[in-house]
Amino acid sequence: MVWIPALVEVGFGIAALAPFIIHRISVGQWRKKKIEYPLSTGELPPVTVLLPVWNESLILKKKLENLAAQNMRCSLLVIDSASTDSTVPLLKSWIKEHADVFDGTTVLEMQERLGKTEAVRQAIASLEAQQYHGLICMTDADAMLPPNALSRLQGWFADPSIGAVGARALRHQSVPSERSHRSMFELLREGESAHDSTPFLEGSCMMWRQRGFSSEQLNVHSNADDAQIATGIRLNGLRSIHDSEIYFEDIAPTSIEGQRRQKIRRGQGLQRLLVSHRKSWFDRRLGTFAKILRREAHFHLLAPILITGAGFAAVLRWSIIGLAGMPNGPLAIMHGSLALIELGFLTAWLLVRQGIKLPFLATLGTLFSGMEHLLAAHWHSLRGRSLHMWEQHSDTRTALAESDLN
DSSP states (O other): OOOOHHHHHHHHHHHHHHHHHHHHHHHHHHHTTTOOOOOOOOOOOOOOEEEESSSTTTTHHHHHHHHSSSEEEEOEEEEEOOOSSEEEEEEHHHHHHHTTSSSSSEEESSSSOOOHHHHHHHHHHHHHHHHOOOOOOOTTTTTTTTTTTTHHHHHGSSSSTTTEEEEEEEEEEEHHHHHHHHHHHHHHHHHHHHHSSSSOOOEEEEEEEGOOGGGGGGGGTSSSSHHHHHHHHHTSSSSEEEEEEEEEEEESSSSHHHHHHHHHHHHHHHHHHHHTTGGGTTTGTTTTTHHHHHHHHHHIIHHHHHHHHHHHHHHHHEEEEHOOOOOTHHHHHHHHHHHHHHHHHHHHHHHHHHOOOTTTTHHHHHHHHHHHHHHHHHHHTTTTTOOSSSSOOOHHHHHHHHSOOO
């Protein structure tokens, strides 16, 4: 009977990992085709910066000065999620003292904290009510942009097929496992963008056409508003791409547990997004983007469960061996081979968690670490616990306020 859990372990493991390996190979091929930055031959649409804030008094001035240092003019729309500190008074005072910095400034004050996605929805809805038809650049208060960030992102929209563009993250004080995760994230986004579109962009610095996405498309009971926008824009017929040439800087949560919570919260948002668009996984009208959605759905929804099933099968197999002894002949060779594979996977996972990066094992370890966070997100959803409320990491705000980032 010992061969039954062995077959289950192998079958579940292959089912979990094979699609990722296929996608990783595909991405490597897709990345060879670079997206050409368009040449602007006319006037580009105006830009409104959307800045959601909640209790950002420590870093708000630094963020506003960072936006003021951009090498192009823009309007500013700030929406406050019922801050309980001095965020709003500081904001209004700064705007009054720097009245000529932006083409226009709007401050929306929510009476109740309802989560970032609801704040973003209300901000977009206010622009729709004004019949604004330009570009929206969403950025977080703790994301510092280089002076050419807005103009670089704006330039992409000289191409009428582009609906959304996101920047890459340059994250300071991150643990090695976070850097491995970030490297894999950007590699996948680049390949998907070159081939068609990526469903996931970084909301800390992304820009999109207002006409490409409606506020009604946002699910306010979920997070990952940036991915909701990127995916929605592609489903509406325009492309969503990742630009690795432009970046934003922020500071990662200083503790491993803080970064873990951040990934679980993000994972739940992506899972909910992919489930909500399940009808698009096999929509032939979407072309290769449907394939990208299917693969991302497998990684985020099914693979964590399959990996867990393989793990339980391995524990059952070793329990049987412990009670009945190691079998002889071909079965002994099979179990010995599985033991070596299990040791390799476990080593890769532990090395990434400890910040040790080795070729191949780093990719494998990062994958397994991601499965761990996605499984935790599944567990929270199963318990009926939503993580969509804005969870601020105060340690990152303190570190940013004391840093020389600007």
